[in-house]
Amino acid sequence: MSTKNDKFGMLTSVVAMLLHHLIYSSTANINLTEAELHRLLDHWRIKNTQLGITGLLLYSEGHILQVLEGDADAVYSLYATIGGDPRHRSLTKLADGPVANRAFADWSMQMRTVDAADFTRIVLTSNSMPEHIGNLLPLLEAFMAEVPL
Numbered sequence: 382m383s384t385k386n387d388k389f390g391m392l393t394s395v396v397a398m399l400l401h402h403l404i405y406s407s408t409a410n411i412n413l414t415e416a417e418l419h420r421l422l423d424h425w426r427i428k429n430t431q432l433g434i435t436g437l438l439l440y441s442e443g444h445i446l447q448v449l450e451g452d453a454d455a456v457y458s459l460y461a462t463i464g465g466d467p468r469h470r471s472l473t474k475l476a477d478g479p480v481a482n483r484a485f486a487d488w489s490m491q492m493r494t495v496d497a498a499d500f501t502r503i504v505l506t507s508n509s510m511p512e513h514i515g516n517l518l519p520l521l522e523a524f525m526a527e528v529p530l
């Protein structure tokens with residue numbers, strides 16, 4: 382016999398299943414400097430809040446890695462927009478799938494500048510272990526916990 386609590390539990394699970402994350406790397410075009418990204422982020426964060434998107438943007442010497450998390454439709458729609466943005470190129474999807482929780486729930490888009498060695502380590506880890514793509518997020522979380530703001 383199903384109770385009200387069972388139904389609520391099922392509903393909670395279905396909503397959790399719809400939470401999605403997508404991680405990509407790209408190369409910034411010449412005008413998309415670190416300073417320009419900081420300037421643009423003010424506007425993007427307002428949009429992300431409206432869309433229910435949270436995430437992380439890592440920048441390293443012209444290379445970008447971005448984590449988008451939120452409702453699957455919102456994530457895919459924003460990724461399509463970002464993918465068509467002429468300010469960067471060579472987008473490579475590193476992860477794309479459902480997640481139980483947001484890893485960057487407090488951030489409408491956190492940005493960090495990282496050194497080339499750390500950036501390479503993060504991207505190479507994801508490329509060298511495609512069958513373990515889920516490992517990228519714990520790696521990013523551990524990395525973010527390591528480096529003070």
Ligand SMILES: Cc1cc2nc3c(=O)[nH]c(=O)nc-3n(C[C@H](O)[C@H](O)[C@H](O)COP(=O)(O)O)c2cc1C
Nearest residue numbers: 425426428429445447459462463464466468469490
């Ligand atoms: C590296 C990169 C990251 C971006 N991240 C976001 C983002 O998190 N949220 C967002 O709304 N737009 C982001 N954009 C901008 C979008 O591509 C697009 O220009 C913007 O959403 C359009 O907003 P507008 O129609 O209000 O001008 C990003 C662009 C680049 C190049």
